[in-house]
Amino acid sequence: MDKVRKMERVAALTKLLADRPRHLFSLTYFSELFNAAKSTICEDLNTIRETMVHFGLGTIETVAGAAGGVRFIPGLSGREADKLLSDLARRLAEPDRIIPGGFLYMSDLLFTPHLMVKVGEVFMERLAHLSPDYIVTVETKGIPLAFMTARAFDLPLITVRRGSKVTEGSAVGINYVTGSSKRIQTMSLPKRALPAGARVLIIDDFMKAGGTARGMVDLAQEVGAEVCGIGVLVATAQPEHKLVDDYLALLILHDVDEHTKVTDIRPVLTTG
Amino acid sequence: MDKVRKMERVAALTKLLADRPRHLFSLTYFSELFNAAKSTICEDLNTIRETMVHFGLGTIETVAGAAGGVRFIPGLSGREADKLLSDLARRLAEPDRIIPGGFLYMSDLLFTPHLMVKVGEVFMERLAHLSPDYIVTVETKGIPLAFMTARAFDLPLITVRRGSKVTEGSAVGINYVTGSSKRIQTMSLPKRALPAGARVLIIDDFMKAGGTARGMVDLAQEVGAEVCGIGVLVATAQPEHKLVDDYLALLILHDVDEHTKVTDIRPVLTTG
Numbered sequence: 001m002d003k004v005r006k007m008e009r010v011a012a013l014t015k016l017l018a019d020r021p022r023h024l025f026s027l028t029y030f031s032e033l034f035n036a037a038k039s040t041i042c043e044d045l046n047t048i049r050e051t052m053v054h055f056g057l058g059t060i061e062t063v064a065g066a067a068g069g070v071r072f073i074p075g076l077s078g079r080e081a082d083k084l085l086s087d088l089a090r091r092l093a094e095p096d097r098i099i100p101g102g103f104l105y106m107s108d109l110l111f112t113p114h115l116m117v118k119v120g121e122v123f124m125e126r127l128a129h130l131s132p133d134y135i136v137t138v139e140t141k142g143i144p145l146a147f148m149t150a151r152a153f154d155l156p157l158i159t160v161r162r163g164s165k166v167t168e169g170s171a172v173g174i175n176y177v178t179g180s181s182k183r184i185q186t187m188s189l190p191k192r193a194l195p196a197g198a199r200v201l202i203i204d205d206f207m208k209a210g211g212t213a214r215g216m217v218d219l220a221q222e223v224g225a226e227v228c229g230i231g232v233l234v235a236t237a238q239p240e241h242k243l244v245d246d247y248l249a250l251l252i253l254h255d256v257d258e259h260t261k262v263t264d265i266r267p268v269l270t271t272g
Numbered sequence: 273m274d275k276v277r278k279m280e281r282v283a284a285l286t287k288l289l290a291d292r293p294r295h296l297f298s299l300t301y302f303s304e305l306f307n308a309a310k311s312t313i314c315e316d317l318n319t320i321r322e323t324m325v326h327f328g329l330g331t332i333e334t335v336a337g338a339a340g341g342v343r344f345i346p347g348l349s350g351r352e353a354d355k356l357l358s359d360l361a362r363r364l365a366e367p368d369r370i371i372p373g374g375f376l377y378m379s380d381l382l383f384t385p386h387l388m389v390k391v392g393e394v395f396m397e398r399l400a401h402l403s404p405d406y407i408v409t410v411e412t413k414g415i416p417l418a419f420m421t422a423r424a425f426d427l428p429l430i431t432v433r434r435g436s437k438v439t440e441g442s443a444v445g446i447n448y449v450t451g452s453s454k455r456i457q458t459m460s461l462p463k464r465a466l467p468a469g470a471r472v473l474i475i476d477d478f479m480k481a482g483g484t485a486r487g488m489v490d491l492a493q494e495v496g497a498e499v500c501g502i503g504v505l506v507a508t509a510q511p512e513h514k515l516v517d518d519y520l521a522l523l524i525l526h527d528v529d530e531h532t533k534v535t536d537i538r539p540v541l542t543t544g
Contacts, residue, residue, distance in 0.1 A: 008326065
């Protein structure tokens with residue numbers, strides 16, 4: 001019977017931990033839920049950790065101290081992440097994605113849950129050292145990607161609106177100039193969305209000249225927040241100098257040739 | 273050693289199944305991954321199923337036949353779902369959420385991943401009998417909720433844009449009249465987004481008169497898709513007759529009193 005119970009605890013623990021990545025669960029919580037000693041729970045967690053590491057599914061982290069506990073850190077192996085990005089690059093290079101004007105149709109991929117879950121985990125792994133308090137994006141196409149990144153971090157997402165929306169109360173707005181088409185746009189953030197001093201990580205689906213990212217940086221500073229990093233799924237190779245200095249791109253778009261229907265897009269790989 | 277291996281398989285299987293709800297995995301896939309007989313995998317899956325059901329975390333479904341396999345069906349127990357909705361109602365009734373005009377500030381909750389994961393699962397449970405092929409929403413605030421519903425269904429999300437966006441190629445657009453403020457708006461869908469005959473489930477965060485939902489129904493019909501259902505997180509009690517006939521709401525907003533700061537919002541519960 002004891003063996004069966006351990007098996008059940010391991011299955012339930014795995015599910016509970018994986019359901020909420022990076023969320024810190026206290027040992028007391030699990031101990032009461034399973035009516036088992038903390039030392040027993042720790043043994044179960046060791047089994048799960050070994051398994052997750054063995055199969056490249058992530059790891060379990062133990063945080064010591066009174067406010068401590070355990071949490072699941074998702075983690076595709078470097079090889080898995082590289083495979084994911086290579087697959088995405090291959091799919092984005094499909095000829096029928098090219099839209100007049102040299103744009104790429106990406107919405108189908110950006111709105112496919114199981115892909116964005118993985119992309120969010122890649123962002124989390126590569127940017128966790130920045131220790132953000134909030135993930136910030138701008139509507140619309142980047143929302144699922146940013147939301148999955150927020151999920152992988154166990155952080156809330158703040159979505160900057162284009163224009164100002166009456167249903168969100170008083171807002172701080174800025175005008176900004178889009179980097180590529182040089183149009184003046186407005187973006188706004190509800191005043192209550194971000195506390196002063198918050199560290200924010202900006203996540204977006206696409207960056208060309210970086211005007212939108214620059215606008216988000218300015219808007220964050222306007223409300224007293226600090227931008228600790230920027231991550232984009234696709235950045236164009238040109239212009240080389242963007243309006244923001246430091247950003248992580250997972251894919252680089254070198255060229256879209258409307259005539260020959262050839263798209264040159266390459267993943268940023270971390271393994272050999 | 274055999275026991276340890278089973279324990280490891282159970283942990284890894286739980287993680288893989290729970291990571292992609294409702295996705296059908298073939299037994300062959302697991303059999304090769306773990307280098308174990310299919311009968312062994314079936315025993316492991318039985319253990320996981322019993323545990324998930326016991327702890328109210330969902331269940332494992334077996335689909336017979338050549339194209340068959342196993343999948344994880346997330347499922348909050350009725351009691352857990354009711355607790356989630358009651359908690360959301362309580363939080364939405366907080367006095368400082370009332371925005372001039374009688375709106376409720378909901379963005380912080382709508383953009384919190386672990387809450388929307390659960391709400392998506394509730395929608396999936398209550399609407400799975402409609403067998404949709406796609407989840408459809410309209411930008412912006414409903415996207416995370418609709419995306420998590422899409423994840424719980426293992427389906428792609430289609431996001432209707434307000435206006436028409438050049439980066440999505442040729443689009444089908446319609447004009448519609450918002451039900452409450454009677455303004456004329458435009459919404460559009462890329463032509464390639466939905467195949468003709470697709471069954472779509474509309475998910476949104478809020479419904480008052482139902483004008484936006486009506487617009488989405490009309491737009492879906494315009495591209496030859498069939499709307500099989502509508503789910504909204506919050507619907508207002510008034511007007512009683514909406515512009516769409518049939519919808520599922522998880523919370524009903526009866527009254528927002530700007531003067532007394534009292535909000536009357538109630539969860540739609542399924543248990544006694």
